[in-house]
Amino acid sequence: MQTTAVVVGAGHAGLAMSRRLTERSIDHVVLERGEVAHSWRTQRWPTLRLLTPNWQTRLPGYDYTGDDPDGFMPAAGVVATLTDYARLVGTPVRTGTTVHALRAGPQGFEVHANDDLLHARIVVLATGACTRPAIPAIADAIPPPVATLTPLAYRDPGQLPAGGVLVVGASATGVQLAAEIHQSGRPVTLAVGEHIRLPRRYRGRDIFWWLEATGLLAERYDQIDDLTRARHLPSPQLTGTPEAVTTDLNSLTALGIRLVGRLGRVVDGVAQFSGGLANVCALADLKMNRFLTRADQWATASGLDDDLPPPHRFAPTRVDPGTPLELDLTSGEITTVVWATGFRPDHSWLDIPVRDHGGRIRHDGGVVTGAPGLYVLGLPVLRTRASTYIHGATADTAALADHLHSHLSSRRR
Numbered sequence: 001m002q003t004t005a006v007v008v009g010a011g012h013a014g015l016a017m018s019r020r021l022t023e024r025s026i027d028h029v030v031l032e033r034g035e036v037a038h039s040w041r042t043q044r045w046p047t048l049r050l051l052t053p054n055w056q057t058r059l060p061g062y063d064y065t066g067d068d069p070d071g072f073m074p075a076a077g078v079v080a081t082l083t084d085y086a087r088l089v090g091t092p093v094r095t096g097t098t099v100h101a102l103r104a105g106p107q108g109f110e111v112h113a114n115d116d117l118l119h120a121r122i123v124v125l126a127t128g129a130c131t132r133p134a135i136p137a138i139a140d141a142i143p144p145p146v147a148t149l150t151p152l153a154y155r156d157p158g159q160l161p162a163g164g165v166l167v168v169g170a171s172a173t174g175v176q177l178a179a180e181i182h183q184s185g186r187p188v189t190l191a192v193g194e195h196i197r198l199p200r201r202y203r204g205r206d207i208f209w210w211l212e213a214t215g216l217l218a219e220r221y222d223q224i225d226d227l228t229r230a231r232h233l234p235s236p237q238l239t240g241t242p243e244a245v246t247t248d249l250n251s252l253t254a255l256g257i258r259l260v261g262r263l264g265r266v267v268d269g270v271a272q273f274s275g276g277l278a279n280v281c282a283l284a285d286l287k288m289n290r291f292l293t294r295a296d297q298w299a300t301a302s303g304l305d306d307d308l309p310p311p312h313r314f315a316p317t318r319v320d321p322g323t324p325l326e327l328d329l330t331s332g333e334i335t336t337v338v339w340a341t342g343f344r345p346d347h348s349w350l351d352i353p354v355r356d357h358g359g360r361i362r363h364d365g366g367v368v369t370g371a372p373g374l375y376v377l378g379l380p381v382l383r384t385r386a387s388t389y390i391h392g393a394t395a396d397t398a399a400l401a402d403h404l405h406s407h408l409s410s411r412r413r
């Protein structure tokens with residue numbers, strides 16, 4: 001089969017790109033190994049809610065119009081939203097179609113999907129940034145009786161054996177799972193590394209309102225000093241709950257969750273934690289306050305001070321001076337380790353030399369380097385800091401659609 005463009009993946013990014021191609025009358029097909037929103041159906045735990053507010057769930061040709069703009073959508077709501085969106089924009093999607101190889105072809109690309117071969121001049125990779133768990137090498141040293149689990153396989157606390165749980169990682173996923181597992185009655189220890197502390201609400205507004213209003217989310221990839229670092233920052237320590245509560249380390253400590261430092265090594269079954277927990281927390285507090293100062297300055301400059309509650313600051317993170325540095329994983333106290341240590345994309349099926357030694361695609365704002373006609377979407381800070389989130393696909397797909405349109409026109413000339 002011959003088509004102008006193939007989009008791989010029918011998550012929000014692939015669907016948004018399809019809408020852009022339709023706008024430009026570029027014939028295309030979206031290939032999806034499962035169903036629309038497959039990762040939200042199969043790789044997210046049921047109680048997960050977006051940490052971005054509903055009003056921010058925007059895509060090309062779609063704005064949230066429900067009755068809870070300040071609420072946080074559960075995973076099932078994301079599935080429903082994306083399924084409706086695909087219908088609304090008439091996405092030409094072929095479900096149950098796994099792309100297992102992509103090769104350079106005489107006219108562009110050869111896309112090997114199931115038993116079919118498609119020829120396309122343009123290919124857009126929209127297969128997601130969170131397809132695989134990022135698990136540190138020390139995982140191999142966890143002694144066998146202790147069960148290990150990743151967030152992609154986690155569904156609910158009932159899945160875990162009885163006993164204590166060590167959650168490794170205190171970003172969005174780690175803090176939510178630590179709170180949920182603790183509520184099930186299991187003692188939880190949370191290993192805390194570098195993290196981004198933010199309050200859920202500040203001066204009467206959601207923190208994402210501030211991140212957008214101050215222009216932080218709009219910062220472009222080619223204007224960020226340390227882009228590699230920006231692309232590898234952990235997710236903000238935030239959860240979306242119906243009550244819009246702040247889930248920070250102080251609130252977890254108040255629940256009875258024990259904090260320890262970053263998990264560094266496991267030697268003879270003994271987990272060793274960094275002694276730098278207080279420093280890591282102080283740094284996160286400092287960076288949070290730096291952003292709140294930026295927010296206050298923006299509010300003043302915008303003449304909004306009279307419309308908003310006054311500026312204030314949050315209590316520093318409390319760290320127990322007696323925080324343990326070791327935990328014997330053979331003692332029976334801990335029966336499960338949950339790796340909330342992040343996610344990574346999977347582009348291992350590309351038969352085109354566009355990945356670096358770490359397996360990451362080399363690209364310039366989504367335009368893949370060294371393979372004209374190949375694009376990638378949905379990666380953190382792809383074109384702006386907003387690219388990390390669903391609504392970022394609106395601007396990203398507009399820019400990449402312009403680029404690929406020019407590419408097609410120049411080839412025609």
Ligand SMILES: Cc1cc2nc3c(=O)[nH]c(=O)nc-3n(C[C@H](O)[C@H](O)[C@H](O)COP(=O)(O)OP(=O)(O)OC[C@H]3O[C@@H](n4cnc5c(N)ncnc54)[C@H](O)[C@@H]3O)c2cc1C
Pocket residue numbers: 008009010011012013014031032033034035036037038039040044048049050051052097098099100126127128129130131173343349377378379388389390391
């Ligand atoms: C736990 C978690 C919480 C998040 N919370 C938020 C949030 O609150 N707000 C927010 O804005 N963002 C959030 N995100 C980030 C982001 O929105 C998601 O990662 C989003 O799913 C990425 O969308 P995508 O379309 O790029 O990829 P995905 O939604 O992962 O879609 C990729 C699609 O490609 C398909 N696919 C993959 N490989 C192939 C192949 N070889 N052939 C065919 N099909 C393939 C998959 O089946 C999948 O359907 C969260 C992510 C995670 C993991």
